[in-house]
Each structure stands twice: as C-alpha cells, then as structure tokens.
Amino acid sequence: MSQEQPKKELSAIKGTRDILPEEARIWQIAEAQAKEIFTLYGYRELRAPIIEPTELFEKGTGASSDIVTKEMYTFTDKGGRSITLRPEYTPSVVRAIIEHRLDLQPLPLRFYYIGPMFRYDKPQKGRYRQFHQIDIEVFGEKDPAVDAEIVEMAHRLLKKLGVENVLTLVNSVGCKKCRPAYGEALRKAAQAVKEKLCPDCQRKADINPLRIFDCKVETCREAASTFPKITDYLCPDCRQHFQKFLEYLDFYGINYQVEPTLVRGLDYYTKTAFEIVTENLGAQNAVCGGGRYDDMVREFGGPDLCGIGFAMGVERLLSVARIEKPRDSFVYFAYMGEEGKKQSLATARLWRSKGIECLVEFKDRGLKAHFSRANKIGADWVLIIGQDELSKGKFQLKNMLDSKQYEGTSEELAELILKQGQKT
RNA sequence: GUGAGUGUAGCUCAAGGGUUAGAGCACCGGACUGUGGAUCCGGUGGUUGGGGGUUCGAAUCCCCUCACUCACCCCA
Numbered sequence: 001m002s003q004e005q006p007k008k009e010l011s012a013i014k015g016t017r018d019i020l021p022e023e024a025r026i027w028q029i030a031e032a033q034a035k036e037i038f039t040l041y042g043y044r045e046l047r048a049p050i051i052e053p054t055e056l057f058e059k060g061t062g063a064s065s066d067i068v069t070k071e072m073y074t075f076t077d078k079g080g081r082s083i084t085l086r087p088e089y090t091p092s093v094v095r096a097i098i099e100h101r102l103d104l105q106p107l108p109l110r111f112y113y114i115g116p117m118f119r120y121d122k123p124q125k126g127r128y129r130q131f132h133q134i135d136i137e138v139f140g141e142k143d144p145a146v147d148a149e150i151v152e153m154a155h156r157l158l159k160k161l162g163v164e165n166v167l168t169l170v171n172s173v174g175c176k177k178c179r180p181a182y183g184e185a186l187r188k189a190a191q192a193v194k195e196k197l198c199p200d201c202q203r204k205a206d207i208n209p210l211r212i213f214d215c216k217v218e219t220c221r222e223a224a225s226t227f228p229k230i231t232d233y234l235c236p237d238c239r240q241h242f243q244k245f246l247e248y249l250d251f252y253g254i255n256y257q258v259e260p261t262l263v264r265g266l267d268y269y270t271k272t273a274f275e276i277v278t279e280n281l282g283a284q285n286a287v288c289g290g291g292r293y294d295d296m297v298r299e300f301g302g303p304d305l306c307g308i309g310f311a312m313g314v315e316r317l318l319s320v321a322r323i324e325k326p327r328d329s330f331v332y333f334a335y336m337g338e339e340g341k342k343q344s345l346a347t348a349r350l351w352r353s354k355g356i357e358c359l360v361e362f363k364d365r366g367l368k369a370h371f372s373r374a375n376k377i378g379a380d381w382v383l384i385i386g387q388d389e390l391s392k393g394k395f396q397l398k399n400m401l402d403s404k405q406y407e408g409t410s411e412e413l414a415e416l417i418l419k420q421g422q423k424t
Numbered sequence: 425g426u427g428a429g430u431g432u433a434g435c436u437c438a439a440g441g442g443u444u445a446g447a448g449c450a451c452c453g454g455a456c457u458g459u460g461g462a463u464c465c466g467g468u469g470g471u472u473g474g475g476g477g478u479u480c481g482a483a484u485c486c487c488c489u490c491a492c493u494c495a496c497c498c499c500a
Binding site: 011014065066067070071088117119121122123124125126127131132133134135200211264275282283284286287288289310311312313314315316317334336366367368369370371372373374375376379382384386387388396398400403405 | 425426456457458459460461490491492493494495496497498499500
C-alpha cells in the first residue's frame with residue numbers, strides 16, 4: 001500500500017454495484033427458493049457462458065432491436081473475434097441445444113438459470129447495466145397448458161418471496177401468419193389519425209405503431225382506443241392456443257388481465273406474451289416478462305423445436321420482496337493467554353467439524369473486552385477459556401441471548417449448542 | 425441518446441458570500457484487569473464529487489465534467 005492517498009477514487013462503474021454481505025444473504029435465499037421451486041416442476045440448471053459471439057444476439061435477439069443496435073457490450077478479443085456480454089439468456093440456451101443436440105433427448109426440455117446480464121442502458125430505478133435475471137425455458141412443448149404452468153410457477157415463486165399486489169397481463173402476439181395483417185391494419189389506422197397525435201406518437205406511427213398504445217397524452221389515448229386489437233386478427237391456430245391458455249389460467253385460479261397492447265420487446269416472440277407487474281417499482285414495473293418463441297430454434301438453423309420461457313429481474317424482484325434474514329448463530333471464543341488461544345483454536349477446529357460456526361479472533365483481551373466485542377458482532381454464544389478453565393478441563397459457555405451460563409467439557413457444550421440450534 | 429433534480433465525515437443531515445465546515449449515529453479508546461448490551465468522557469475521521477471562473481473572501485454564485493436519483497426511450 002502506498003502511503004499517499006490515491007487522488008482519484010476508484011468506484012464501481014456506472015450502472016453496476018457491489019452486493020455487500022448483508023445484502024448477498026438475501027440474494028442467496030431468493031436464489032435458493034427459486035431453484036427449489038423450479039426443481040419441483042422438473043427444471044434443471046443449464047449454465048451457459050456470459051460471453052458469446054456477437055452474431056448470436058444479432059441473429060437471436062434481432063438485429064433491428066434496441067438491445068442489439070445500441071445496448072450491447074461488445075468488444076474484439078485478442079483473436080479478432082467479436083464478443084458480446086450477453087444482454088439476455090435465451091439465445092445462449094438455443095445455441096447450447098443445437099450445439100449439443102439436446103433436442104434428441106426426451107422432450108420437453110426444462111431449464112433454469114440465474115445470472116448476470118449486461119445492457120448499456122441509462123440507469124434508473126430497477127434498471128442497471130449489469131443486472132441479474134432468473135430465467136426459465138421449456139422447449140418442445142406446444143400445449144398451451146405449459147404456458148399457463150410457467151405463469152403459475154412464477155406466481156408461486158413471487159408468493160414465496162413475499163411479493164404482494166401483483167397484476168398479470170396476458171396477450172397473444174400471433175404468429176408469422178397472422179401478425180403481418182394486424183401490423184398493416186394498425187399502421188393504416190395510425191396513419192389515418194396521425195395529425196391528432198403528439199409529435200412523439202407521429203414518429204411511432206411510422207416506426208412502431210404498437211407503442212402509441214402506452215402514450216400518456218389524452219388525445220393519443222382517445223385515438224389509440226379506436227385502433228384495431230391484435231386479438232381480433234389472430235389466425236384460428238393462435239386464437240385456439242390463446243383461448244386454451246386463458247382456460248388453464250382460470251383453472252389455476254390465476255387472476256389475469258388480457259392486455260391487447262402488451263408486446264414483448266424482442267422480435268422473436270409468437271403467440272403467448274405475458275408480464276407480471278407490481279406497484280412500487282416506478283416506471284420499470286415489470287418484475288417478470290415472458291412468452292413463447294416457436295420459430296426461434298428453427299430460424300437458428302436448428303430443429304423445429306418450439307420454446308417458451310420467462311425472465312425475472314432479480315434487482316426488481318428483491319426491491320419488492322419481503323425476505324426475512326435468518327439469524328446466524330456462532331460461538332465467539334473469549335480466551336486469555338497463549339495457552340487459552342491454542343485451546344480455542346483446537347476446540348474451534350473440532351466444533352466446526354461438528355457443524356458449529358466458530359469465530360476465534362487473534363486478539364488477547366480482557367474478559368470484559370471479549371464480551372463487549374462478542375456482543376457487538378452479534379455472537380449467540382461465548383466460550384470462555386481462561387486459567388480456571390484450563391486447569392479444570394471444563395469450559396464456561398454463555399448464551400448471549402438469555403444470559404444463561406453453562407459449565408462442561410468440549411463434547412458436552414458442543415452437544416448443548418447443537419441441541420439449542422435445532423430448536424430455533 | 426433526451427430532460428429534470430441532487431452531490432458536505434462510513435451513514436443521516438446542518439451551515440445559504442464572512443474566523444479553523446459542525447451535529448447525531450457508527451468506529452476506536454477510557455471510566456471498567458473473570459462477564460456484553462446502558463450511561464458518561466475523550467479521540468480518529470473532510471482538498472465540501474472533480475476542474476475552472478467571479479470575489480478582498482466560495483460548501484454557498486457561474487461554467488464545464490463526473491457520479492447518483494427520477495422520468496422519456498426501451499426493458500427484467
């Protein structure tokens with residue numbers, strides 16, 4: 001370490017942040033609960049690399065999408081390859097399926113994954129440049145029952161994490177057969193009333209008329225209410241799929257709202273699209289977004305394998321979750337003298353192998369200072385090893401919560417701690 | 425990428441052109457050498473985000489820049 005203070009402080013780069021131990025505990029719990037629930041539904045973890053060839057996302061996410069055109073972290077590696085930090089997870093899974101011929105395994109395939117994604121966005125509430133997603137995918141299952149099942153599974157997880165007041169929005173975005181006709185009709189309707197729209201929406205009328213639906217300007221809202229709805233343009237196949245999807249949602253008793261203006265951001269979606277939104281998230285109110293992508297694998301040059309999945313933003317999830325932090329219970333060793341220190345080290349080593357969390361600090365202090373320290377760092381137990389204890393061969397163990405003190409051998413006291421630990 | 429707001433101690437905030445930038449909490453130590461939490465006393469900690477300008481004098485006013493926050497866009 002240099003003696004001079006660095007002139008410029010180093011800090012985490014824009015849109016990224018450190019998750020400090022206290023918060024990391026919450027993450028661990030949320031992740032463990034997600035894994036547990038997904039496993040109950042037959043999902044298995046599939047870990048793909050964080051970096052991928054840039055063209056994977058150009059092909060999979062869509063070369064014209066905002067994500068690919070302006071939000072990717074792309075660089076050239078030393079071999080001259082164009083590499084991108086993944087902005088989403090689905091293309092990686094599709095690549096892995098094709099690469100390892102996972103489609104030859106018994107279908108359907110159910111995968112989950114939790115990890116960081118990267119988008120060069122402007123950070124704001126619930127939106128970061130490095131953010132984390134809980135992601136699940138099902139491949140090779142056409143039945144709309146699975147569409148409803150993943151929504152039900154998402155609800156189960158949200159409930160488990162104490163997320164309240166969620167609203168589930170559902171829609172069908174059609175397929176390659178019926179979507180073009182709708183797009184045409186919508187564009188036509190938007191052009192017809194273009195003069196009445198705000199400048200922003202006039203621009204949208206040309207680029208992406210669907211976005212006019214969520215403008216806040218009153219005149220735009222009025223105009224938008226006269227626009228055609230995608231649900232009126234669905235082909236028989238898509239219509240049937242959507243109806244069955246809703247039927248299964250009803251079967252599960254899931255409260256949902258059909259939102260004909262709901263479109264997923266990415267180009268590859270077909271049929272089912274859904275979003276789970278909640279209050280208290282500001283403008284980024286979606287905690288979960290998902291949908292079906294029946295053409296994606298084939299368009300990648302893979303087999304004709306349909307897919308569906310959802311992603312949850314972990315940061316958003318945790319900002320509305322209510323997770324209780326479990327109290328960690330550990331033993332603090334209050335020793336005196338070199339002999340007491342060595343006895344502490346030996347005892348801690350033994351106790352740890354029994355599964356007891358032990359903390360020996362390498363500082364000889366007075367007993368009062370030891371207790372003060374133990375209290376400050378939140379020890380549940382203090383084991384006293386001083387001259388008296390060493391000569392007797394029996395130690396004093398104090399419970400810091402109820403102030404009761406016990407005397408016994410190492411084995412007796414270890415048993416006592418383990419027994420009490422099970423009670424709580 | 426566009427717009428607005430905010431940057432003072434580890435945290436929450438005072439000082440609003442005029443001595444040496446303060447307080448609470450936190451941290452360290454003492455009162456207290458075999459038993460913690462309480463109380464009291466003391467201490468460490470700051471180029472006021474950074475740079476430039478105005479002024480006799482700037483945390484305070486102006487410009488630039490960076491970061492954070494919120495919104496637009498887009499999205500988890």
